[in-house]
Amino acid sequence: MKKYLGTKILVYILTFVFAVTLDWLIPRFMPGNPILVLVSRFSGLPESARVMYSYLTKAFGLDQPLWSQYVNFWIALFKGDLGISIYLYPRPVLEVLKMAIPYSLGLMIPSILLSWIVGNNLGAIAARRKRLDSIMLPIMYFITGAPYLWLGMLLAYFLGVVWDIFPIAGAYSFSLRPHLSWLFVGDFLKHWILPFLSLFIVQIGGWAIGMRNMVIYELENNYVRYLETLGVKRKLIRKYAFRNAILPQVTGLALQLGTVIAGQVTTEVVFSYPGIGYILTQGILNQDYFLIQGCFLFIIIGVLIANFTVDLVYMALDPRIRFSYGGEV
Amino acid sequence: MSEIMFFAFRNAKLRMGLIIVLFFLLLGIFGPMISKYQDPLDYVGQGYQPPSKEHWLGTTTFGQDVFTQLVYGIRSSFFVGLVGGGIATIIGLVIGFLAGYEGGWLDELLMMLTNILLVIPTLALLIIVAAYLPYRGVFIQSIIIGLTAWPWTARAVRSQTLSLRTREFVNLARISGRSHMKIILYEVLPNMMSYVFMVFILQFGGAILAAVGLDFIGLGPSRGISIGLMLQNAVLWNAIQLGMWWWAIPPGLVITLVVGALYFMNVGLDEVFNPRLREM
Amino acid sequence: MLEVEGLKLYYKTLKGHVKAVDDVSFDVNDGELLGLAGESGCGKSTLGNGLILLKPPMNYFGGMVQLDHTQLPIDDFERMNDFRFSKLSIIPQYAMDALNPTRKIGVYIREVLQSRGIDPESIMDKLLERLKFVNLPERVLKMYPIELSGGMKQRMVMVMSTLLNPSLLIADEVTSALDVSSQKAVCLMIKGFKDAGIVKSLIFITHDISVLYQIADRIMIMYAGKVAEIGKTQQIASNPVHPYTKMLMFSLPEVGIRYAHGILSGIPGQPPQLLNPPTGCLFKERCPLRGKECDEEPPVVNVEEGHIAYCWKVTQNA
């Protein structure tokens, strides 16, 4: 068990180092040297831009040797200094991201957990009802094939425009300021529901398919065969198969995270929902490289935390993981 | 072999998936020839027009023909799928084979790299690379998608290789004096062809989806048209709010159908290749 | 007591029916251990499994099975549940992965018993006594299957299968994955279930006739889905009459026989395809005694008291 966790933690630490290094490396070594392009954009321009120019030269430390640029990058990182946003000048990137993160998590965590629960149950039901399976399976495949953003647009068009039930932009009405009241919470939820649904629905497809296949696979296992020779009720067999099939689905949570994040980013854009994804896109459109880099780091850290949580949950659930295997000397 | 063909032909999922994919492939290839307008970005008529005889899928805010854009977009999607998916499959194969067959420190190293890249979300990686590119074209985009999408394939191929490596025919090839390279190419690979094909289909679909996402958030090709760019423009110019469904809905629908059909084909192929899954 | 009459179990495939068990009749008396031997593909495992768990692709095509004079509805999956575990059970070939890997063994047993409507507490004493019987410590109940060795898991399944004192126990290739040294212990243990009166009758399926010589009361030899010969252990060992049994015995090396002393030889050829098998005796292609009559279904010949063979070339003794 220690070995399992140890290896995982090592991978996560290396991942973080790798990501930070990449984050530092790419702007400096991409063909055409984007930093120089960026810096030159501000040279010889009016006052405010001149401030920007000197800031950029300093921030990238272009006058220093590479290794010290790299070390400084790490030091700044640990101080929480992710630079200044250009698009929202002069707000620090960290502050911008801090504002955005609750919105992203508020969409993401419920959509992942609920779709996981609903999808797995749907899949388990499909695995034992052939009729339902033959109808549901094709639908599920097309649902997982749908780009999140398109499902978002579809929902926005029908529920937001044609039937005009839900608002389709922002996290709350322009007339309101964030505060704790029924009015605001109601308004917030109304804005939240459509982006949530588009994330929720697409994810259900994947979980349902995965669970269906896993349950069918489990039902062919020898332990199920033996239970059948003992004449136990179908209920117990299904319970065992479901519990064992759910284990790979827990690991699947970590593996799916990448696609879900991609979906999250685009969905936020469709609904102008002010989370990390929306901020990131604004950063891209405005060539705000500090902001882009900051978003990247935030996403990585989030993913690492999520992966680690999944590992802990998995270890608690599966006794088999406690026994490690060796290799050749 | 003939048995496989028999089951392939009998498999409804495979047939249905293939028909949908082929339909759009042909549309992507011949669509630009049958559409009335040469340049998808040209202003060819009045804006805000719903579908009509003149404009099969209406026009955009700027009076561009949506159908023309769509067929060009499909063409570019298939291109990204082919190149991006192809590159990802090949890299995944090479790394998976090396790690799985050679084992030892090479395996440890390659798998460490693979696991790291698996943790990092592909889109995040794509963004950080694409955002700094001075010029972006469909080809470059396909390549970076291919360069970032291989890790799961490498891991899957490795575990397949590991299990094949313990088969005695690999040992027999070794005591027949075959080099590692030849064993991988002549003994291991042929046994995995069906699997490789399935991996490619998944990578193909994955690359198409990745490109749509990238284009949509503003990291698409600097010139030209794609499904993702169409969607981006639709959202940017409030096509939804203005009720222009012909602009907002069809591009995504095409992607959904193509990718869904690819997944469907994949399941069908799995049933064809794995007798255990065949329905009696 | 088990009586089987004309049992036919076929596998349905696209190309037709594979006649894995074809018109097989035999019985097992109370207090008796019947050894069932044959080479791979002879239908012995299909027979053993079909008696307790008949499900696709295996299909029932006729015949009758009676256990303690009650007819078993072997082709009715649901109704068979009344008999499984309580009246007949199996120690399967896959015993080493027959337990749910994610449940502690004690919990598992409890849940299985509850599912059968039996109060686990009422059986606790018996369970502990059985664990002792197969040499397992009590603490295995608090362990997961993965913490047990393969042999321990197999013995755990032995405990499980015999917990309700079934009338008939089927042991399917239980020794094929074991080492020589544990093989003896496990064989004696299984025979012990019968000797201790825990189960009334036993069917022991194996490909190894010499194991049966050690523990079986009677031996049934199968070939290509049909019975070749049935007899008391001593009769089969010292006086095999079916040409197949004879040749098979002559192909088995034993300690004490060396190449230099005289060469043993195998049976030329291979067993026939069971998908659309030829008519008549299925051993005829490999049989040195083959005659014209062998194209017809071979008759049952009563060789001596309790010893029968299905062959044209065997003559009745007295």
Next chain:
Amino acid sequence: MLKATNLSKAYSVGSLGREKFYAVDNVNFEIQEREIVSLIGESGSGKTTIGKLILRLTKPTSGKIVFNDLDITMLKSLKEYYKHVQGIFQDPFSSYNPIFKVDRVFDMVREEFYPSESVNSWKEKVTGVIESIGLNPKEVLGKFPHQLSGGQLQRLLIARALLMETKFLVADEIISMLDASTRIDILNILVKLKERGLSVLFITHDLSLGYYISDKTVILYRGSIMEYGDTEKIFNNSAHPYTKMLLNSIPSLHQKWSNTDASLSGRSAPVGYCKFYDRCPLGDERCKNIELRKVEENHFAACKNV
């Protein structure tokens, strides 16, 4: 002809691989020309690992293997070695690449070892060798592996070894997956190979098979040699309690098991002790650091009572 000295192979186990498990533990043996040696052991005895070490399908952790004055332990280019030392494995169906015809195993030998040989003359050689081991070339060539029986497939692999200048053959459990009625014929072929001048290392778990064909016998338990010597001597005058227990446990067709206690496989013995210590009726504190001792001419056993 082939000599293994202090041969060991270890695997790492336990958390973070700190502990080592010796699959083969300091094993010494020698095989002469025209000799069949049985390597007899139960599962986990390391018998298959020894076969793999000789075929260099895996490298030893320590010790060495010398074949006709050539140390092959760490040899880089093995082609010349494989010309003389060949192997056949347990599972006949897995020994052939399922998607190719069986002929391929012969073609592979020509491509790798005799590229100058013309396709036609090679074909003649192949047919000749196949006939010499009692198969009809027309019935087996051009077939896919699943169309042939296990016995036929194993015979074809023997034929393959004969196409080379094989002097030494490792036969790893080659008949354990075959049906009883066809096994013995393969054993008979192995003896004929000896008459042709080959040496065979016959790896098996079945004592009766070893007794049937071999000149010498090695009894292996948990990676160590328990008893070693002329086959007749080992079986008729066994000196090690483990060998005795094995002989007591094998089922025979005409003799019932004696009443000696049957033993279930036990845990591992403490370090330094005889590997059989915990199951041995004679086990006590003297069972430490036991080397092979001479019982009689050509007969050794690793037990304190020798």
